[in-house]
Amino acid sequence: MEKIFTNSTVLIIPGLRDHVEEHWQTLLEARLEKVRSVPPAETDKLNCANRVARIQAELEKIEGPVILVAHSAGVLMTIHWATQHQHNIQGALLVAPPDLSQSWPDNYPSPDALKMEGWSPLPNQKLSFPSIVVASTNDHLAQFDAVQQMAKVWGSQLVNAGAVGHLNPAAGFGPWPMAEQLIAQLDVQHVKSAQNSSLSV
Template sequence: MEKIFTQATVLIIPGLRDHVAEHWQTLLESRLAKVRSVAPAEIDQLNCANRVARIQAELEKIQGPVILVAHSAGVLMTLHWAVQHQHDIQGALLVAPPDLSQSWPANYPSPDLLKKEGWSPLPNQKLPFPSIVVASTNDHLAQFDEVEQMAKVWGSQLVNAGAVGHLNPAAGFGSWPMAEQLIAQLDAVNMENI
């Protein structure tokens, strides 16, 4: 399999289910030449501060610019990280962010539990780096118009991926070539600044 080369190091930030073998993030990680991944939380797995600390710990191991690639709750972790820390972030690909004000299906944490674990309120400000938000028109964790509003607040480019569910294996996504294209777009920003 041919490796994908980027100028920036790509940091994969999975959601609450961490690394799933058939997830597009895991498959993407195996194809990238310059990549790291946030390790799963071994204790306090639902604690937002613990998740944010794991992002910071991984970033401290990387020299040079970084492109963050977050999915689902990983997007929320990224937002909390961005208001607490600084690093040379080239850009961020933020895929299928969930809406914390929406009631999620029974197999997901409740809004009350997430608030108790520090997930809300979500930072509500422009991100200090370029970002692309990818949203689905039929995601069971967020209405498209809510994600559109999030992207506007964050200063992000919004990509409508169509009716693709939560962009995860349950929605039929293993390999997702669009991620590679969007990472290349963010990586090109690095080349423009050289």
């Protein structure tokens, strides 16, 4: 399998189910040359602060610019992390963020449980790095207009992926080539930034 090279290191941030074998994030990790992944939480799996600390611990192992690639609750972890920490973040791909104000199916944590574990309220501020939010028009965890509003608050580019469910194996993803394209878009911005810096010296 031919590896995909990026100038930035990609950090995979899975959702609450951590690493799922057929998930596009897992498949993407296997293809990337410069990549790390936040390891599964072994204790306090629903605790937001624990999840944020695990992101920070992994970032401390990486030198140079980083592109964050988060899915589902991993996006919420990323938003909480971004209000508490600083790092050399080149950009973030934020895919299918769930809406904490929406009632989720019974097999997901309740809004009250999430609030007790520190997930809500979600920080309501612009991110300090470039970001791309990918939204589905039929995601059972968030209405499209809710994700559109999140992207606006975060200062993110919004990509409408169409009717792709929650962009997980249950919805058929699986391989998701668009992820590679969007990461490349963020990575190109890194190259341009580096070139501009050398020109200004």
